[in-house]
Amino acid sequence: MSALPLIVALVLGATVLVGYALVLIGMRQEDRCMSLGKVPPSRTAGLARRVTGCHVRG
Incomplete structure (x- = not known):
């Protein structure tokens, strides 16, 4: 069995x-x-503003 899926999951989780x-x-x-x-x-x-949608457009 390959450990690749576990490594990918750990990287994405981190x-x-x-x-x-x-x-x-x-x-x-x-x-x-x-x-x-x-x-x-x-x-x-x-x-944080960009992710929550509260950013200022200028």
């Missing part, structure tokens, strides 16, 4: 987990600033 953590960090930064109408304070906050 990728999803890291992405989820980045969105959570970005959302926490937005909570402190209370400024969704302005430019995001960091890249993680920008990612």
